[in-house]
Amino acid sequence: MPAKDVLTLEQVQANLLQLPQWRYGMGALRTALKCESSASALALFSTIGALAQEANHHPDVDWRYDTLFITLTSHDAGSRVSARDAALARSISAQAQNSGAVAKPELLRVVEIAIDTDDEDAISETWRTALGYKRQKDGSLADPFGRGPALWFQKTATPNANRFHLDITVPHSESSPILSELEATGAALDPEAAPRFVVATDAQGNRLCLCTEEGREIDGSPVDGQ
Template sequence: MPAPDVLTTEQVHSNLTALPQWRYGLGALRTVLKCESSASALALFSTIGALAQEANHHPDVDWRYDTLFITLTSHDAGSKVTTRDAALARSISAEALNAGATARPELLRTVEIALDTDDVEAISETWRTALGYKRQGDGSLTDPFGRGPALWFQETTTPNVNRFHLDVTVPYSESAPILATLAGGGAALDDGAAPSFVVATDTQGNRLCICTEHDREVD
């Protein structure tokens, strides 16, 4: 049974209007905080940990020198965004402001690996065992510790010659300059499914998708 405080799509976006430092992507609230130094980043990390302990609600925080990558979702609610995530995001933003940290949403990237196949069941267990991943309800494979990229199987009767491609999810608000740079570098863009995703093919025929939160429901 879903947790009673899961936010609908409309509620998620309503909360984001009051959280300018945060973006929504792949079922979670996300932000990147650039600090004045490595020491200040570590101090902010510690503060976020204290907030999480007080709220008994723990985000994923990746500390990289002077930068913190933060992801908020509720595992007990099926990895959905809840009122607890929105409340903790507000607290983190307030502490980031006090610490002099700067939000850098343009740095947000979430990478997934997609594999074309005409028979998911024939190969799924091989990949799950090799990676040490767990299988999700939709058939995708995810790292139980959140370290590696998810692997999902794109079922098709006509697998591409190059069966692997990357899905790179970025905030829609940051996607235009990325796509423009890709096109300027020679990539061919297929925007038939935009703004949900744009397929980019490099000059050697390798594909990737630039994905956004658009048209992805959380209800």
């Protein structure tokens, strides 16, 4: 039975007003918590595990030395944000504050690989088989364990000569300094679709898109027009 506590985008944003450590992106609540040490990060990880067990609702947590990257979404709600995610985020934030952890939203990055193609069906199965991924409803391919970047197919009648590009999604609140730093590297920026995404082209013609949650569908479906 589908979950009935899925939050609308407006409800997600309302919850975020009470969750300053968290950001919304790619259809999930996300945070990065920098702890005082590796040991304190592991202790907080254990505490989060206990909270998850108590709530019977389990986040994705990536422990990297003194930093925890946490993603909250509800699989039984089609991997969308539910009231349970917001409640668990509040509990995690309280424990993080008690442990001295500091939120680092500028560390949040979600990377996707996009391939220009005029015939998605001709290549999709090859990539799915090689990666061991699962095909999603929108045709994209995703790692069932959430370890590798998603791969999706940019359908176009005129594929770019360089068919691969990366979509790098960051919180909109953190995007301006990143764009400034990109420009300082010599990258050419095309802001036509901003703030949804900005196309950056390096000095050798390779492209990436710096994307934000602004204008993106709540289910996290790709919106990049490249």
